[in-house]
Amino acid sequence: MKTKVIRLASRPQGLPTAAQFQFDTLDLPATGAGQVLLKTRYVSVDPYMRGRMNEGKSYVPPFEVGAPLAGGVVAEVIESQHEALPVGSVVVGNLPWQEYILSDGKGLNRIPTDKAPVSYFLGLLGMPGLTAYFGLLDICQPKAGETVVVSGAAGAVGLIVGQLAKIQGARVIGTAGSDEKVAYLRQLGFDEAINYKTTPDIAQALAAAAPAGVDCYFDNVGGAITDAVYDLLNKHARIALCGQISSYNDTETPVGPRPETKLLKTSARLQGFIVGDYFSRWPEGVQQLTEWYSQGKLQTEETITEGFDQIPAAFLGLFKGDNTGKAIVKVS
């Protein structure tokens, strides 16, 4: 059995390009005892993957040059010698970018096909949803009436953060990079949404949107937006540091106003995190998100690109802000 595979051709300097992705063909052996053959249905592309393309330790080990790229994948079992995963099962797991995958089943989670579109297990009901859930509810802990700011609010994580904050009764302000995204955020129930690309003075716009100051900040972006939010923090503010997409492609450490004095003056808490820190509580998170989704309290949005060969383009689009909500590639 042959499958297409996408390998990391070389480590990017700055913004990745198509040159970083090497398409290849792989021979898969016959499905053996205890194994399943998977047909890939949806591939997730996520900003954190950019970090794995660099050398050096980070919160996840780097991709190896020449090895397949990998990430969240929803796939269907098309051959099985694995008791718990019969043919027709749909699974989600951290899997290589291949059209077909041979697996021993370890690390695969079987997902229901009747609760939600299966691609949602790469978004709302998967890693991004859990990131929003734990980052907001465990780190930020917004209370009713408090003000929450979310940067990258129209991204896969951000749009869930904002809705979760509304469920908690908070006032929610989101930043995003297009008027369409801003309109979508308002439709989702965000109290204020700011197009940071067209707003002449983001600090002034945030201050106007948050007259009572900022109690919680869920940061996906970093840079100038974050600088402005730090100036608006209330006493005992909580900051969940989830992503810094504005600097992922920087080749040198970005420089900016030092935040420490602002955090000191407000007795603020800033917590870096990855969803893996909450691994033991994932079932709780999935259950709660599924419940709110089925009650109509959570909506989501996907930007779906079609075709295995378009995975690199979909990934590169993340850094141009192409996606509203979860960026997904539909493979089959």
Place this chain on the structure above:
Amino acid sequence: MKTKVIRLASRPQGLPTAAQFQFDTLDLPATGAGQVLLKTRYVSVDPYMRGRMNEGKSYVPPFEVGAPLAGGVVAEVIESQHEALPVGSVVVGNLPWQEYILSDGKGLNRIPTDKAPVSYFLGLLGMPGLTAYFGLLDICQPKAGETVVVSGAAGAVGLIVGQLAKIQGARVIGTAGSDEKVAYLRQLGFDEAINYKTTPDIAQALAAAAPAGVDCYFDNVGGAITDAVYDLLNKHARIALCGQISSYNDTETPVGPRPETKLLKTSARLQGFIVGDYFSRWPEGVQQLTEWYSQGKLQTEETITEGFDQIPAAFLGLFKGDNTGKAIVKVS
């Protein structure tokens, strides 16, 4: 009754000078019902007072131009019409910079005279000791075998932080600004002490002193030392943000490498705090510090300047690193 008083003459731009301090004489009325007349014995000078000289909200309200400066003072009751504070009582409180003070007793704490030198209630057993206690034990929570870095380690707070970390069984690294201070830190039991003024490469020196990385950072200083520590953080590092003396006299927001990505990669927690955040737990802190002191587990050091008129000079000396341990002015 007449008393000398020191008022804030004007708000400093950058480093304060003698011009900011206006000596004056004040007439005190006779001690009335419920009041005590205090004779000042020791005045505390502390870096945080610099922040109070600026306009604008911070964690404590600003000093008013023309009003007396104020802070931690140990004083003796020399006239009393207050039942709980008979003549001869020694008290500590947040009081104006005056040789004599009329008080209604509110906010004064009577201190024992047989447990420790009374000036220690401005240091080891007072605000700086409690700052070290809660910042290290509540925020950093060092475990035996972990590595703790303290900046400004020979200051009033830092030298207690280091000793508390040793009591917890941690490896302790301190930074300070003179060879004498470094020698003192080693004598106190610090595992490593670095003179940041003479070390050519502070990042390299810290990396060499912390081969297993940094689990806890207690920051009194900010700037280049902090940048270097951020590069050494272990997964789930805890940072207590206590002071930023390197930038207190800056007239513009200092600029430096953005720390967010480093904090994100390590799931680090950074908590700004002031000792007032722990007000309800002060008795616990004083009791524990007193116990460790009486058991010989905690030592302290004071830099004592003599004479009421020398208060401004002692305060200004803080920003030149004149003091080892607590800077105190002995008034009478």
